[in-house]
Amino acid sequence: MEMNATYTSLVAVGDSFTEGMSDRLPDGTYRGWADLLATRLAARTHDFRYANLAVRGKLIGQIVEEQVDVAAAMKADVVTLVGGLNDTLRPKCDMGRVRGLLSEAVEKLAPSCGQLVLMRSPGRNGPVMERFRPRMEELFGYVDELAARHGALVVDLYGAPALGDQRMWDVDRLHLTGEGHRRVAEAVWQALGMDPEDDWRAPLPPALPPGWVTRRIGDARFAREHLGPWIGRRLTGRSSGDGRPAKRPDLLPYQLPPES
Template sequence: MPELPHRLPEDDAPPPSPPPSPAPYARFVALGDSQTEGLGDGDEIRGYRGWADRFAERLAALNPDVQYANLAVRGRLAARIRAEQLPAALALKPDLAAVLAGLNDLIRPRYEPVAAERELEAMYAELTAAGARVVTFTFPDIARLAPSTRVLRPRVIDLNARIRAAARRHGVTVVDTFPLAFAADPRIWCLDRLHANSLGHTRIAAAAAHALDLPGSDDSWSRPLPPRPARHAWQQAATEAAWLGGFLGPWALRRLRGRSTGDGRTAKRPELAPVRRA
Protein backbone atom coordinates (compact mmCIF):
# COMPACT_ATOMS: atom_id res chain seq x y z
CA MET A 1 0.00 0.00 0.00
CA PRO A 2 1.52 3.38 -0.96
CA GLU A 3 2.64 5.53 1.91
CA LEU A 4 0.51 8.63 2.51
CA PRO A 5 2.39 11.93 2.38
CA HIS A 6 3.34 13.31 5.75
CA ARG A 7 1.02 16.16 6.88
CA LEU A 8 2.52 19.07 8.71
CA PRO A 9 0.50 20.78 11.50
CA GLU A 10 0.28 23.96 9.55
CA ASP A 11 -1.53 22.17 6.70
CA ASP A 12 -4.74 22.36 8.77
CA ALA A 13 -4.22 25.98 9.81
CA PRO A 14 -6.51 28.62 8.29
CA PRO A 15 -4.98 30.80 5.58
CA PRO A 16 -3.26 33.90 6.92
CA SER A 17 -5.42 37.00 7.20
CA PRO A 18 -4.63 39.81 4.78
CA PRO A 19 -2.77 42.72 6.32
CA PRO A 20 -5.10 45.40 7.72
CA SER A 21 -5.91 48.26 5.38
CA PRO A 22 -4.08 51.44 6.31
CA ALA A 23 -6.18 54.13 7.97
CA PRO A 24 -7.36 56.45 5.17
CA TYR A 25 -6.33 59.74 6.77
CA ALA A 26 -4.73 60.76 10.05
CA ARG A 27 -4.94 64.59 10.06
CA PHE A 28 -7.94 66.41 8.56
CA VAL A 29 -8.05 70.22 8.39
CA ALA A 30 -11.02 72.23 7.10
CA LEU A 31 -10.69 75.80 5.77
CA GLY A 32 -13.53 78.12 4.84
CA ASP A 33 -16.33 80.39 5.98
CA SER A 34 -19.68 79.94 7.74
CA GLN A 35 -20.67 76.82 5.82
CA THR A 36 -17.61 74.96 7.06
CA GLU A 37 -17.90 76.50 10.51
CA GLY A 38 -21.29 74.78 10.59
CA LEU A 39 -23.87 77.57 10.73
CA GLY A 40 -27.37 76.21 10.30
CA ASP A 41 -26.54 72.95 12.10
CA GLY A 42 -26.81 73.92 15.77
CA ASP A 43 -26.92 77.29 17.47
CA GLU A 44 -24.87 79.82 19.43
CA ILE A 45 -25.68 78.11 22.74
CA ARG A 46 -25.04 74.45 21.92
CA GLY A 47 -22.44 75.20 19.27
CA TYR A 48 -22.40 74.36 15.58
CA ARG A 49 -21.74 70.94 14.15
CA GLY A 50 -21.79 71.29 10.37
CA TRP A 51 -20.65 69.18 7.45
CA ALA A 52 -16.95 69.21 8.39
CA ASP A 53 -17.65 67.87 11.88
CA ARG A 54 -19.97 65.24 10.41
CA PHE A 55 -17.35 64.27 7.84
CA ALA A 56 -14.67 64.04 10.55
CA GLU A 57 -16.96 61.66 12.44
CA ARG A 58 -17.09 59.44 9.34
CA LEU A 59 -13.28 59.47 9.25
CA ALA A 60 -13.18 58.55 12.94
CA ALA A 61 -15.39 55.54 12.27
CA LEU A 62 -12.66 54.29 9.93
CA ASN A 63 -9.69 55.50 11.97
CA PRO A 64 -10.37 56.23 15.66
CA ASP A 65 -6.99 57.96 15.89
CA VAL A 66 -7.78 60.62 13.30
CA GLN A 67 -7.09 64.22 14.35
CA TYR A 68 -9.29 67.09 13.14
CA ALA A 69 -9.02 70.89 13.06
CA ASN A 70 -11.60 73.36 11.73
CA LEU A 71 -10.16 76.80 10.94
CA ALA A 72 -13.28 78.23 9.25
CA VAL A 73 -14.75 81.56 10.37
CA ARG A 74 -18.06 82.96 9.18
CA GLY A 75 -18.08 85.90 6.79
CA ARG A 76 -14.53 85.39 5.55
CA LEU A 77 -13.59 86.28 1.98
CA ALA A 78 -11.26 84.01 0.02
CA ALA A 79 -8.27 86.34 0.41
CA ARG A 80 -8.64 86.43 4.18
CA ILE A 81 -9.07 82.66 4.34
CA ARG A 82 -5.81 82.29 2.45
CA ALA A 83 -4.01 84.89 4.59
CA GLU A 84 -5.21 83.65 7.98
CA GLN A 85 -6.18 80.00 7.64
CA LEU A 86 -3.74 78.63 5.06
CA PRO A 87 -0.55 79.22 7.11
CA ALA A 88 -2.22 77.68 10.15
CA ALA A 89 -3.39 74.70 8.08
CA LEU A 90 0.07 74.08 6.61
CA ALA A 91 1.60 74.20 10.08
CA LEU A 92 -0.72 71.33 11.10
CA LYS A 93 0.68 69.14 8.28
CA PRO A 94 -2.67 67.66 7.15
CA ASP A 95 -2.86 64.64 4.92
CA LEU A 96 -6.43 65.68 4.03
CA ALA A 97 -7.72 69.25 3.69
CA ALA A 98 -11.04 70.75 2.62
CA VAL A 99 -11.42 74.20 1.04
CA LEU A 100 -14.92 75.68 0.73
CA ALA A 101 -14.70 79.38 -0.07
CA GLY A 102 -15.74 82.05 -2.55
CA LEU A 103 -19.45 82.57 -1.94
CA ASN A 104 -18.88 85.60 0.28
CA ASP A 105 -16.79 87.09 -2.54
CA LEU A 106 -19.41 86.30 -5.17
CA ILE A 107 -22.27 88.11 -3.45
CA ARG A 108 -20.29 91.34 -2.95
CA PRO A 109 -21.11 94.25 -5.30
CA ARG A 110 -17.43 94.64 -6.23
CA TYR A 111 -16.80 90.98 -6.85
CA GLU A 112 -13.59 90.24 -8.79
CA PRO A 113 -13.71 86.68 -10.19
CA VAL A 114 -10.05 86.55 -11.23
CA ALA A 115 -8.97 87.59 -7.73
CA ALA A 116 -11.21 84.98 -6.11
CA GLU A 117 -9.86 82.29 -8.43
CA ARG A 118 -6.29 83.34 -7.63
CA GLU A 119 -6.87 82.94 -3.88
CA LEU A 120 -8.56 79.56 -4.25
CA GLU A 121 -5.88 78.22 -6.58
CA ALA A 122 -3.12 79.37 -4.24
CA MET A 123 -4.71 77.35 -1.44
CA TYR A 124 -5.06 74.28 -3.66
CA ALA A 125 -1.45 74.62 -4.82
CA GLU A 126 0.14 75.05 -1.40
CA LEU A 127 -1.87 72.33 0.31
CA THR A 128 -1.24 69.75 -2.41
CA ALA A 129 2.45 70.70 -2.61
CA ALA A 130 2.66 70.00 1.13
CA GLY A 131 1.38 66.48 0.52
CA ALA A 132 -2.29 66.88 1.44
CA ARG A 133 -5.19 65.37 -0.46
CA VAL A 134 -7.56 68.29 -1.06
CA VAL A 135 -11.32 68.31 -1.60
CA THR A 136 -13.26 71.39 -2.70
CA PHE A 137 -16.81 72.25 -3.76
CA THR A 138 -18.76 74.09 -6.42
CA PHE A 139 -21.79 76.15 -5.48
CA PRO A 140 -25.43 75.23 -6.16
CA ASP A 141 -27.74 77.07 -8.51
CA ILE A 142 -28.82 79.74 -6.01
CA ALA A 143 -31.24 81.28 -8.53
CA ARG A 144 -33.39 78.16 -8.23
CA LEU A 145 -33.25 78.41 -4.47
CA ALA A 146 -33.87 82.16 -4.22
CA PRO A 147 -35.35 83.67 -7.40
CA SER A 148 -34.46 87.15 -6.16
CA THR A 149 -30.78 86.27 -6.62
CA ARG A 150 -31.03 85.17 -10.27
CA VAL A 151 -28.88 88.15 -11.27
CA LEU A 152 -26.02 86.30 -9.55
CA ARG A 153 -26.45 83.10 -11.56
CA PRO A 154 -23.84 83.99 -14.23
CA ARG A 155 -21.35 84.65 -11.45
CA VAL A 156 -22.04 81.25 -9.89
CA ILE A 157 -21.61 79.48 -13.23
CA ASP A 158 -18.36 81.33 -13.91
CA LEU A 159 -16.88 80.76 -10.45
CA ASN A 160 -17.76 77.07 -10.58
CA ALA A 161 -15.93 76.78 -13.90
CA ARG A 162 -12.90 78.48 -12.38
CA ILE A 163 -12.99 76.14 -9.37
CA ARG A 164 -13.14 73.06 -11.60
CA ALA A 165 -10.27 74.29 -13.78
CA ALA A 166 -8.03 75.23 -10.85
CA ALA A 167 -8.79 71.91 -9.17
CA ARG A 168 -7.79 69.99 -12.32
CA ARG A 169 -4.47 71.82 -12.44
CA HIS A 170 -3.59 70.66 -8.93
CA GLY A 171 -5.23 67.26 -8.67
CA VAL A 172 -7.92 68.47 -6.27
CA THR A 173 -11.10 66.44 -5.78
CA VAL A 174 -14.27 68.40 -6.61
CA VAL A 175 -17.75 67.87 -5.20
CA ASP A 176 -19.88 69.37 -7.99
CA THR A 177 -23.27 70.33 -6.59
CA PHE A 178 -24.44 72.76 -9.26
CA PRO A 179 -26.14 70.24 -11.62
CA LEU A 180 -28.00 68.42 -8.83
CA ALA A 181 -31.66 69.17 -8.10
CA PHE A 182 -31.43 68.47 -4.38
CA ALA A 183 -28.79 71.18 -3.92
CA ALA A 184 -31.36 73.87 -4.71
CA ASP A 185 -34.14 72.28 -2.68
CA PRO A 186 -35.15 74.68 0.14
CA ARG A 187 -35.67 71.72 2.47
CA ILE A 188 -31.91 71.34 2.93
CA TRP A 189 -31.37 75.06 3.60
CA CYS A 190 -32.06 77.41 6.48
CA LEU A 191 -34.51 80.26 6.06
CA ASP A 192 -31.64 82.59 5.13
CA ARG A 193 -30.89 80.38 2.06
CA LEU A 194 -27.18 80.87 2.66
CA HIS A 195 -26.52 78.09 5.14
CA ALA A 196 -27.40 74.44 4.92
CA ASN A 197 -29.56 73.02 7.70
CA SER A 198 -28.78 69.74 9.49
CA LEU A 199 -30.03 67.67 6.55
CA GLY A 200 -28.00 69.77 4.13
CA HIS A 201 -24.82 69.49 6.19
CA THR A 202 -25.34 65.73 6.43
CA ARG A 203 -25.53 65.52 2.64
CA ILE A 204 -22.45 67.67 2.14
CA ALA A 205 -20.47 65.39 4.48
CA ALA A 206 -21.71 62.34 2.58
CA ALA A 207 -20.78 63.99 -0.71
CA ALA A 208 -17.22 64.58 0.46
CA ALA A 209 -16.96 60.98 1.66
CA HIS A 210 -18.19 59.68 -1.68
CA ALA A 211 -15.89 61.96 -3.70
CA LEU A 212 -12.93 60.67 -1.68
CA ASP A 213 -14.15 57.08 -2.07
CA LEU A 214 -14.26 56.40 1.67
CA PRO A 215 -15.38 52.87 2.58
CA GLY A 216 -19.12 52.75 3.17
CA SER A 217 -19.87 55.82 1.05
CA ASP A 218 -22.20 55.89 -1.96
CA ASP A 219 -24.09 58.30 -4.19
CA SER A 220 -27.30 58.43 -2.14
CA TRP A 221 -26.37 61.98 -1.07
CA SER A 222 -27.02 63.20 -4.63
CA ARG A 223 -30.54 61.86 -4.99
CA PRO A 224 -33.52 64.27 -5.08
CA LEU A 225 -35.77 64.60 -2.06
CA PRO A 226 -39.34 63.28 -2.34
CA PRO A 227 -41.71 65.55 -4.30
CA ARG A 228 -43.34 68.31 -2.29
CA PRO A 229 -46.78 69.86 -2.81
CA ALA A 230 -46.97 72.61 -5.41
CA ARG A 231 -47.07 76.16 -4.03
CA HIS A 232 -49.34 78.96 -5.17
CA ALA A 233 -47.78 82.05 -6.70
CA TRP A 234 -48.87 84.16 -3.75
CA GLN A 235 -47.07 81.80 -1.34
CA GLN A 236 -43.88 82.06 -3.34
CA ALA A 237 -44.17 85.84 -3.46
CA ALA A 238 -44.72 86.01 0.29
CA THR A 239 -41.67 83.82 0.90
CA GLU A 240 -39.51 86.03 -1.29
CA ALA A 241 -40.74 89.19 0.44
CA ALA A 242 -40.00 87.71 3.87
CA TRP A 243 -36.52 86.69 2.76
CA LEU A 244 -35.74 90.11 1.28
CA GLY A 245 -36.82 91.89 4.44
CA GLY A 246 -35.50 89.40 6.97
CA PHE A 247 -32.15 88.47 5.50
CA LEU A 248 -31.08 90.38 2.41
CA GLY A 249 -31.88 93.77 3.95
CA PRO A 250 -29.85 93.23 7.15
CA TRP A 251 -26.98 91.77 5.11
CA ALA A 252 -26.87 94.84 2.86
CA LEU A 253 -26.95 97.11 5.90
CA ARG A 254 -23.93 95.33 7.41
CA ARG A 255 -22.05 95.77 4.14
CA LEU A 256 -22.78 99.50 4.09
CA ARG A 257 -21.46 99.77 7.63
CA GLY A 258 -18.36 97.74 6.79
CA ARG A 259 -19.27 95.03 9.27
CA SER A 260 -19.21 91.24 9.04
CA THR A 261 -20.82 88.44 11.03
CA GLY A 262 -17.29 87.15 11.63
CA ASP A 263 -15.97 90.30 13.30
CA GLY A 264 -14.12 89.36 16.48
CA ARG A 265 -14.54 85.62 15.92
CA THR A 266 -11.87 82.93 15.73
CA ALA A 267 -11.81 79.32 14.60
CA LYS A 268 -13.78 76.84 16.68
CA ARG A 269 -11.12 74.07 16.43
CA PRO A 270 -7.78 75.80 15.75
CA GLU A 271 -5.69 72.78 16.72
CA LEU A 272 -5.75 69.15 15.72
CA ALA A 273 -7.67 67.08 18.25
CA PRO A 274 -9.36 63.68 18.43
CA VAL A 275 -12.88 63.45 17.05
CA ARG A 276 -15.67 62.93 19.53
CA ARG A 277 -18.38 61.06 17.68
CA ALA A 278 -21.90 62.45 18.10
Protein backbone atom coordinates (compact mmCIF):
# COMPACT_ATOMS: atom_id res chain seq x y z
CA MET A 1 0.00 0.00 0.00
CA GLU A 2 1.30 3.43 -1.00
CA MET A 3 2.10 5.49 2.07
CA ASN A 4 0.22 8.79 2.37
CA ALA A 5 -1.82 8.12 -0.77
CA THR A 6 -4.46 10.63 -1.79
CA TYR A 7 -8.07 9.48 -1.74
CA THR A 8 -10.82 11.73 -3.05
CA SER A 9 -13.90 9.63 -2.26
CA LEU A 10 -15.14 7.01 0.20
CA VAL A 11 -18.23 4.78 0.13
CA ALA A 12 -19.11 2.68 3.19
CA VAL A 13 -21.33 -0.40 2.82
CA GLY A 14 -22.73 -2.52 5.63
CA ASP A 15 -24.89 -2.68 8.74
CA SER A 16 -25.00 -1.02 12.19
CA PHE A 17 -21.24 -1.36 12.67
CA THR A 18 -20.64 0.90 9.67
CA GLU A 19 -23.66 3.11 10.37
CA GLY A 20 -21.91 4.07 13.60
CA MET A 21 -23.88 2.57 16.46
CA SER A 22 -23.29 3.26 19.36
CA ASP A 23 -21.05 6.30 18.88
CA ARG A 24 -23.82 8.72 19.77
CA LEU A 25 -23.51 12.46 19.21
CA PRO A 26 -25.20 15.09 21.45
CA ASP A 27 -28.10 15.43 18.99
CA GLY A 28 -28.85 11.70 19.24
CA THR A 29 -27.46 10.72 15.84
CA TYR A 30 -24.63 8.25 15.38
CA ARG A 31 -21.16 9.09 14.10
CA GLY A 32 -18.96 5.98 13.96
CA TRP A 33 -15.66 4.94 12.45
CA ALA A 34 -16.65 5.59 8.81
CA ASP A 35 -17.56 9.22 9.56
CA LEU A 36 -14.35 9.63 11.54
CA LEU A 37 -12.34 8.18 8.67
CA ALA A 38 -14.11 10.44 6.17
CA THR A 39 -13.29 13.47 8.32
CA ARG A 40 -9.60 12.60 8.39
CA LEU A 41 -9.42 11.90 4.66
CA ALA A 42 -11.37 15.06 3.84
CA ALA A 43 -8.92 17.16 5.84
CA ARG A 44 -6.20 16.10 3.38
CA THR A 45 -8.10 16.44 0.11
CA HIS A 46 -10.02 19.27 -1.51
CA ASP A 47 -13.61 18.39 -2.54
CA PHE A 48 -13.55 15.01 -0.80
CA ARG A 49 -16.79 13.06 -1.31
CA TYR A 50 -18.36 10.54 1.06
CA ALA A 51 -21.38 8.23 1.05
CA ASN A 52 -22.46 5.87 3.83
CA LEU A 53 -25.06 3.36 2.65
CA ALA A 54 -25.02 1.24 5.83
CA VAL A 55 -28.26 0.55 7.69
CA ARG A 56 -28.54 -1.19 11.05
CA GLY A 57 -29.83 -4.76 11.18
CA LYS A 58 -29.08 -5.61 7.56
CA LEU A 59 -28.20 -9.18 6.63
CA ILE A 60 -25.69 -9.88 3.87
CA GLY A 61 -28.48 -10.63 1.37
CA GLN A 62 -30.04 -7.22 2.03
CA ILE A 63 -26.66 -5.51 1.76
CA VAL A 64 -26.10 -7.13 -1.64
CA GLU A 65 -29.61 -6.32 -2.85
CA GLU A 66 -29.86 -2.75 -1.54
CA GLN A 67 -26.33 -1.35 -1.33
CA VAL A 68 -23.75 -3.12 -3.47
CA ASP A 69 -24.89 -2.08 -6.96
CA VAL A 70 -25.41 1.48 -5.74
CA ALA A 71 -21.90 1.57 -4.28
CA ALA A 72 -20.33 0.03 -7.38
CA ALA A 73 -21.92 2.68 -9.60
CA MET A 74 -20.29 5.44 -7.53
CA LYS A 75 -16.76 4.45 -8.70
CA ALA A 76 -15.16 5.66 -5.48
CA ASP A 77 -11.48 5.64 -4.63
CA VAL A 78 -12.18 3.59 -1.50
CA VAL A 79 -15.10 1.27 -0.69
CA THR A 80 -15.44 -0.45 2.67
CA LEU A 81 -17.58 -3.57 2.96
CA VAL A 82 -18.46 -5.17 6.31
CA GLY A 83 -21.34 -7.64 6.30
CA GLY A 84 -22.41 -11.12 7.23
CA LEU A 85 -21.94 -10.89 10.98
CA ASN A 86 -25.65 -10.33 11.60
CA ASP A 87 -26.28 -13.58 9.74
CA THR A 88 -23.87 -15.51 11.95
CA LEU A 89 -25.71 -14.31 15.08
CA ARG A 90 -29.03 -15.74 13.95
CA PRO A 91 -30.11 -19.08 15.52
CA LYS A 92 -30.09 -20.63 12.05
CA CYS A 93 -27.50 -19.55 9.53
CA ASP A 94 -26.69 -21.03 6.12
CA MET A 95 -22.98 -20.26 5.95
CA GLY A 96 -22.77 -21.50 2.36
CA ARG A 97 -25.33 -18.88 1.36
CA VAL A 98 -23.49 -16.20 3.36
CA ARG A 99 -20.22 -17.04 1.62
CA GLY A 100 -21.91 -16.95 -1.79
CA LEU A 101 -23.48 -13.55 -1.18
CA LEU A 102 -20.27 -12.10 0.22
CA SER A 103 -18.44 -13.35 -2.85
CA GLU A 104 -21.04 -11.71 -5.10
CA ALA A 105 -20.57 -8.41 -3.26
CA VAL A 106 -16.79 -8.49 -3.54
CA GLU A 107 -16.87 -9.49 -7.20
CA LYS A 108 -19.00 -6.42 -7.97
CA LEU A 109 -17.22 -3.93 -5.74
CA ALA A 110 -13.54 -4.79 -6.24
CA PRO A 111 -13.33 -3.83 -9.94
CA SER A 112 -15.52 -0.76 -9.46
CA CYS A 113 -13.30 1.13 -7.02
CA GLY A 114 -9.69 2.08 -6.48
CA GLN A 115 -9.35 0.07 -3.26
CA LEU A 116 -11.79 -2.30 -1.58
CA VAL A 117 -11.42 -2.67 2.19
CA LEU A 118 -12.81 -5.70 4.03
CA MET A 119 -12.72 -6.39 7.76
CA ARG A 120 -12.53 -9.15 10.31
CA SER A 121 -15.03 -7.60 12.72
CA PRO A 122 -14.33 -7.25 16.44
CA GLY A 123 -16.23 -9.30 18.99
CA ARG A 124 -16.98 -8.56 22.63
CA ASN A 125 -15.42 -11.06 25.01
CA GLY A 126 -18.07 -13.12 26.78
CA PRO A 127 -20.37 -16.14 26.51
CA VAL A 128 -22.20 -14.89 23.41
CA MET A 129 -18.90 -14.52 21.60
CA GLU A 130 -17.89 -18.06 22.51
CA ARG A 131 -21.18 -19.47 21.26
CA PHE A 132 -20.88 -17.89 17.81
CA ARG A 133 -17.08 -17.89 17.47
CA PRO A 134 -16.94 -20.89 15.03
CA ARG A 135 -19.30 -19.19 12.57
CA MET A 136 -17.48 -15.87 12.89
CA GLU A 137 -14.12 -17.45 12.25
CA GLU A 138 -15.50 -19.30 9.24
CA LEU A 139 -16.76 -15.97 7.90
CA PHE A 140 -13.44 -14.24 8.54
CA GLY A 141 -11.49 -17.05 6.90
CA TYR A 142 -13.56 -16.54 3.77
CA VAL A 143 -13.00 -12.78 3.96
CA ASP A 144 -9.27 -13.47 3.82
CA GLU A 145 -9.74 -15.74 0.78
CA LEU A 146 -11.79 -13.14 -1.07
CA ALA A 147 -9.30 -10.39 -0.29
CA ALA A 148 -6.41 -12.44 -1.64
CA ARG A 149 -8.39 -13.30 -4.76
CA HIS A 150 -9.53 -9.75 -5.55
CA GLY A 151 -6.74 -7.52 -4.24
CA ALA A 152 -8.73 -6.15 -1.30
CA LEU A 153 -7.28 -5.00 2.01
CA VAL A 154 -8.30 -6.77 5.22
CA VAL A 155 -8.35 -4.89 8.52
CA ASP A 156 -8.04 -7.49 11.27
CA LEU A 157 -10.06 -6.04 14.14
CA TYR A 158 -10.92 -9.52 15.41
CA GLY A 159 -7.23 -10.17 16.07
CA ALA A 160 -6.88 -7.13 18.36
CA PRO A 161 -7.53 -8.15 22.00
CA ALA A 162 -8.16 -4.54 23.02
CA LEU A 163 -11.30 -4.42 20.87
CA GLY A 164 -12.66 -7.48 22.68
CA ASP A 165 -12.40 -5.70 26.03
CA GLN A 166 -15.94 -5.31 27.42
CA ARG A 167 -15.21 -1.66 28.21
CA MET A 168 -15.03 -0.99 24.45
CA TRP A 169 -18.68 -2.00 24.05
CA ASP A 170 -21.93 -0.17 24.69
CA VAL A 171 -24.53 -1.40 27.18
CA ASP A 172 -26.31 -3.24 24.35
CA ARG A 173 -23.23 -5.50 24.11
CA LEU A 174 -23.49 -5.45 20.33
CA HIS A 175 -21.95 -2.13 19.33
CA LEU A 176 -18.69 -0.34 20.02
CA THR A 177 -18.41 2.79 22.12
CA GLY A 178 -17.01 6.01 20.73
CA GLU A 179 -13.50 4.92 21.74
CA GLY A 180 -13.97 1.63 19.91
CA HIS A 181 -15.07 3.43 16.74
CA ARG A 182 -12.13 5.82 17.02
CA ARG A 183 -9.76 2.86 17.09
CA VAL A 184 -11.42 1.25 14.08
CA ALA A 185 -11.04 4.50 12.14
CA GLU A 186 -7.35 4.55 13.04
CA ALA A 187 -6.98 0.91 11.94
CA VAL A 188 -8.51 1.59 8.52
CA TRP A 189 -6.51 4.82 8.22
CA GLN A 190 -3.29 2.90 8.71
CA ALA A 191 -4.37 0.09 6.36
CA LEU A 192 -4.85 2.72 3.64
CA GLY A 193 -1.21 3.71 3.98
CA MET A 194 -1.53 6.76 6.22
CA ASP A 195 0.99 7.59 8.93
CA PRO A 196 -0.14 6.23 12.32
CA GLU A 197 -1.44 8.73 14.83
CA ASP A 198 -1.59 6.24 17.71
CA ASP A 199 -1.60 2.53 18.52
CA TRP A 200 -5.18 1.37 17.98
CA ARG A 201 -4.27 -2.06 19.37
CA ALA A 202 -3.04 -0.68 22.73
CA PRO A 203 -4.75 -2.40 25.68
CA LEU A 204 -6.90 -0.43 28.07
CA PRO A 205 -5.47 0.27 31.54
CA PRO A 206 -6.08 -2.47 34.12
CA ALA A 207 -9.32 -2.13 36.02
CA LEU A 208 -10.95 -3.93 38.90
CA PRO A 209 -13.73 -6.27 37.73
CA PRO A 210 -17.23 -5.07 38.67
CA GLY A 211 -18.78 -6.64 41.73
CA TRP A 212 -21.61 -9.19 41.70
CA VAL A 213 -24.35 -6.62 42.33
CA THR A 214 -23.07 -4.32 39.59
CA ARG A 215 -22.97 -7.21 37.13
CA ARG A 216 -26.51 -8.29 37.98
CA ILE A 217 -27.83 -4.74 37.58
CA GLY A 218 -26.09 -4.54 34.20
CA ASP A 219 -27.50 -7.90 33.14
CA ALA A 220 -31.03 -6.83 34.10
CA ARG A 221 -30.73 -3.56 32.19
CA PHE A 222 -29.35 -5.35 29.15
CA ALA A 223 -32.19 -7.90 29.19
CA ARG A 224 -34.87 -5.22 29.60
CA GLU A 225 -33.60 -2.61 27.14
CA HIS A 226 -31.85 -4.69 24.49
CA LEU A 227 -32.20 -8.47 24.66
CA GLY A 228 -35.99 -8.48 25.01
CA PRO A 229 -36.61 -6.14 22.06
CA TRP A 230 -34.06 -8.07 19.96
CA ILE A 231 -35.85 -11.36 20.64
CA GLY A 232 -39.18 -9.70 19.85
CA ARG A 233 -37.92 -8.56 16.45
CA ARG A 234 -36.61 -12.05 15.67
CA LEU A 235 -39.94 -13.66 16.57
CA THR A 236 -41.92 -11.23 14.42
CA GLY A 237 -39.49 -11.14 11.49
CA ARG A 238 -38.75 -7.46 11.96
CA SER A 239 -35.41 -5.64 11.87
CA SER A 240 -34.17 -2.51 13.58
CA GLY A 241 -33.39 -1.14 10.11
CA ASP A 242 -36.81 -1.70 8.54
CA GLY A 243 -37.82 1.45 6.66
CA ARG A 244 -34.68 3.30 7.69
CA PRO A 245 -32.77 5.15 4.95
CA ALA A 246 -29.01 5.23 4.64
CA LYS A 247 -27.35 8.04 6.58
CA ARG A 248 -25.53 9.42 3.47
CA PRO A 249 -27.14 7.80 0.41
CA ASP A 250 -25.36 9.94 -2.19
CA LEU A 251 -21.66 10.42 -2.92
CA LEU A 252 -21.49 14.15 -2.21
CA PRO A 253 -18.86 16.61 -0.97
CA TYR A 254 -18.22 16.09 2.72
CA GLN A 255 -18.25 19.14 4.93
CA LEU A 256 -15.84 18.88 7.84
CA PRO A 257 -17.59 19.01 11.23
CA PRO A 258 -16.85 22.11 13.32
CA GLU A 259 -14.66 20.27 15.88
CA SER A 260 -12.29 18.97 13.20
